[in-house]
Amino acid sequence: MNATGPTIGQKRRIGFEKINRRTHLYSGLFFLPWFLFYGLSAVVFNHPGWFDSAEVNRKLLFDRSYPVECPNPVGDLRPFAERALRDSGLDGQFVVRSQDFDTVTIVIIQDRFLSNTMITWNSASRRLTAARSGLDWRKLLIKIHTRSGFEMPGFLRNLWPVIVDVIQVAMIMWIASGLYMWWHLKRYRSWGLAALGCGSALFVAFLLKL
Amino acid sequence: MFSKFIRQTHMYLALLLAPWILLYALSTLVMNHREAFRLNFATRLPWDRESEQVLPMQFSAGATPEFMGEQILQILHLDGNFRATLSEDKTTLTVFRSEAISPRRITYSITNGHLLVERQPFVTQPFLERMHRRRGYGGSFVADNGWAVSVDAVIVAISLWVLSGLWMWWELKITRLTGGVVAFSGVALFVTLILTS
Helix, strand or coil: CECCECCHHHHHHHHHHHHHHHHHHHHHHHCHHHHHHHHHHHHHHHCHHHCCCCCCCEEEEEEEECCCCCCCCCCCCHHHHHHHHHHCCCCCCCEEEEEECCCEEEEEEEECCCCEEEEEEECCCCEEEEEEECCCHHHHHHHHHHCCCCCCCCHHHHHHHHHHHHHHHHHHHHHHHHHHHHHCCHHHHHHHHHHHHHHHHHHHHHHHHC | CHHHHHHHHHHHHHHHHHHHHHHHHHHHHHHHCHHHHHHHCHHHCCCEEEEEEECCCCCCCCCCHHHHHHHHHHHCCCCCCEEEEECCCCCEEEEEECCCCCCEEEEEECCCCEEEEEECCCCHHHHHHHHHHCCCCCCCCHHHHHHHHHHHHHHHHHHHHHHHHHHHHHHCHHHHHHHHHHHHHHHHHHHHHHHHC
């Protein structure tokens, strides 16, 4: 810096550094819950033995007569499921399948982050039964970690994978902006280079040995 | 002093584990758009013949596919994480050696000792997904358990980055208000999505 203040080039660099730091900070703060949960939920996958995988008990929501015509168990079951859910005051996405033994049983599953609802209808009893599992932390962590893809209907459902994409871009950006910040802290260059070199060498060694 | 320690831990951990974070970010993007990469996924990839030989070996009646697979891999100097299956008529052993860069498939005829080694070409998307899914202890190979340790290191690092990031933000008084609004917005959106979908 000279007596008349910073040059245009220096001003630009200072401006860019500020934008870089603020972007790193604010994007980190906004995506903090996702990043934290991605980390925490990875424990379930790396240490499956630490978690009890037993089914959580389901609580009965209702068990009532539902005298409708039995759908073709090998045909399109979705209209039946939609109607049964609508008539029961349950909405949202579902998966439906049939079990055809002596009688036909239609099983509808509604799987959400915090609960899993199973609705069954049997052609002999003509009864509709719904049971819902409570909060299961292991399953919640798995769902947060694995939910992806754009195949599901609904705005909020599709917002999740959009955020997943944005977070990955943010993570790549954190690496780039972090490298930039480190490189401009000259006194940390050599130790930083050692850390970066060791990490990269270890990673490449894993790729070759795994 | 403490602040300096926090800042340096945040930075050096990030420099050390940057390749892992890059891998997880790229692989998640690929997995989030699996439909776009469908043609490249492992089950559709060809197996290219690498070598063929006769390897006369006789296994005891009760030998498991895992034991047979391990012995064959040792002879071929291809030790490492694998999965082995025996055909229903117990004449053909298939060993899938899940190497990180390019997996191998070894098909061994127990009746005549014919051994075929095939390799899948390197394709970015399946490679990223394979590496993303690789985790867990309990294998008999040092490299696999070492990778599981590195996954644990990333988990611990993520927690530390979050905590140290919050600390650094709070120290920077000028960003407290905006940062607070941004952090609150993120938490609110996250909670809304968890509760409603």
